[in-house]
Amino acid sequence: MAVTIKDLARETGLTPATISAYFNGGNVRAYNKEKIENAIEKTGYIRNDFARGLRTHKSRTIGVLLPEIVNKFSTSIISETEECLRKRGYGMIVCDYRSDAKREREAMRFLLSKMVDGLIVIAHDTGPGACRAATQNDVPVVAVDRMTDNPKLSHVVINNYDISKKAVNSLISRGNKDIAVICGDLSVYTAAKRFAGYCDAMKEAGLTDNISYINGDLSVKGGYDAAKTLLGKRVPQALFVTTYEMSIGAAMAAKDMGVLAGSDMDFMGFDAMDYLKPFCPGIMTVIQPVEELGRVAAETIISMIDGGPARNIVLNANIR
Amino acid sequence: MAVTIKDLARETGLTPATISAYFNGGNVRAYNKEKIENAIEKTGYIRNDFARGLRTHKSRTIGVLLPEIVNKFSTSIISETEECLRKRGYGMIVCDYRSDAKREREAMRFLLSKMVDGLIVIAHDTGPGACRAATQNDVPVVAVDRMTDNPKLSHVVINNYDISKKAVNSLISRGNKDIAVICGDLSVYTAAKRFAGYCDAMKEAGLTDNISYINGDLSVKGGYDAAKTLLGKRVPQALFVTTYEMSIGAAMAAKDMGVLAGSDMDFMGFDAMDYLKPFCPGIMTVIQPVEELGRVAAETIISMIDGGPARNIVLNANIR
DNA sequence: GTGAAAGCGCTAACAT
DNA sequence: ATGTTAGCGCTTTCAC
DSSP states (O other): OOOOHHHHHHHHTOOHHHHHHHHTTOOOOHHHHHHHHHHHHHHTOOOOHHHHHHHHOOOOEEEEEESOSSOHHHHHHHHHHHHHHHHTTOEEEEEEOTTOHHHHHHHHHHHHHTTOSEEEEOOSOOSTTTTHHHHHTTOOEEEESOOOSOTTSEEEEEOHHHHHHHHHHHHHHTTOOOEEEEEOOTTSHHHHHHHHHHHHHHHHTTOGGGOEEEEOOSSHHHHHHHHHHHHHHOOOSEEEEOSHHHHHHHHHHHHHTTOOBTTTBEEEEESTHHHHTTTOTTOEEEEOOHHHHHHHHHHHHHHHHTTOOOOEEEEOOEEO | OOOOHHHHHHHHTOOHHHHHHHHTTOOOOHHHHHHHHHHHHHHTOOOOHHHHHHHHSOOOEEEEEESOSSOHHHHHHHHHHHHHHHHTTOEEEEEEOTTOHHHHHHHHHHHHHTTOSEEEEOOSOOSTTTTHHHHHTTOOEEEESOOOSOTTSEEEEEOHHHHHHHHHHHHHHTTOOOEEEEEOOTTSHHHHHHHHHHHHHHHHTTOGGGOEEEEOOSSHHHHHHHHHHHHHHOOOSEEEEOSHHHHHHHHHHHHHTTOOBTTTBEEEEESTHHHHTTTOTTOEEEEOOHHHHHHHHHHHHHHHHTTOOOOEEEEOOEEO
16 A cells, blocks of 8 residues: 555654645644655655545646647647646646547546546537536636637637638739638638638639639648649649648649649648648748647646636737 | 535435446446436536545556657557547546656656556666656556666567668669668667668678768658758668658658659658658658557556556568 | 644445 | 445644
């Protein structure tokens, strides 16, 4: 059996209450402090986080819920989140819901049963009931990269609509009229916003008839297949692709079909600059502030755990 | 205050013990099961894992320690691990040690303080003291993708030496003599093994004088920089790159310098087939069984938690 | 500054 | 199949 606070009490001739006070910054006489420290050293005592959590209702653990853990955009965010959290003594328990609504709910219940103090979520369900299992139980939630209709959540997003509109305007200003977009399923928040930005830019330029939407599934393969479908029919003057992985896939498919993105066809991707630039020198991409998303998400969840209000924060992406 | 098992008891007219039996697979009458399920639904009950852990001395949580979470190879593995673990009711708490030995030790202590039942580790320190903090406390450990000198650990690795030798032999059999290798720091287990396979293949073919090693830092940029350095001096007949991310970077750098990997220069990468094939049709790569690594790691840690012995498992990679 | 005592929510041994 | 009871290890009043 593991060493407990009672063993320390016996060892030092004090009581559990005093040992507890010692651990929690209470007033303990110097020579008793020393006795306690010696006893810890001698016994190799490790505080039982279960008992502590049972009393305090705090786990110092944050649940993180992602559509796909094998996704550079997601991991770039949570890498920064993890670092921020750990600095503050918080751990991060990660679940992947494979972009499936049912698994999303299951994973959330699972995380809640792990007694997480808060949740950072790239949600699929963005309706008014988003993350209800958590908010019902008064577990604070930060939605990242998604705006939801649940006012109890904090939201950390980028200026999806504006930056997409700006991106498409930049393609238009280069003389392009036939601009196609490869976008995820429009039930996904970011896809809808980015598509709306594209549509409005096209409409405002009088290019309503040129609106051309191809659905991709948010993976490299999704972008690849979507571009193959598109280019199998015709080569547009320009192509706008609205996620990291799909940008890589779409540029690959174009290359595959003899169309070099950025020279044979104007190309505006999302985030994948590092991977694509050497192969397709002429491409442009929207660069999202991923580290900032991760950091702000971590700071926001901790602020909520400490009793702070829900906040909505919009960060700015840029075109490069 | 949160809903507890007592509330369910009151709601159903049963006692806490019966509710507990229900959760733990005990025999409960069908109509009582239904009552319980309705009560759970109605109240939004979530089981308190602190109380449970306090009784059972099990957290049903596995710590996962990675060099870099933003690394497709790592996330491909842990994605599968996460799925396997969750099916068995285990959560996964992830730490990234940024390829730094000191942070590795800190992160391990952190995970242990979270009372994890076991640890899955892509370790940096592979000496006899690897993961000592865990083994000292009788917390089982599975080392993935690394062999260590600590006999208490289980190990799940691929046939690094053999597959590298085979890969280089295949380059040699195509008539190449001047074959360079881009490899990580040789203090890393996989880098050392893969480099040894390369060297022995070269030696056995009488190409000792052609051995040419360039160090990369295991990232896309590392591969990119290494290839730039190499190709700035000369273009070898063939290039062997020993990690996923470096393969992408190296092929990008080559393209950048007007050398198309797979046609201007034979190219053998690691894992990055999907990303590179469309751009560089002629490339070959070693394909690691990443999902299997993740699954076997999960199965092995659970087996150890259930009292099973440490095991060493070697999985086979293939060339495609 | 320290002690005594209660209780967090659950499980498990035993009784029925 | 279900109820009774005790206790996991800690924190937290409330005394002294």
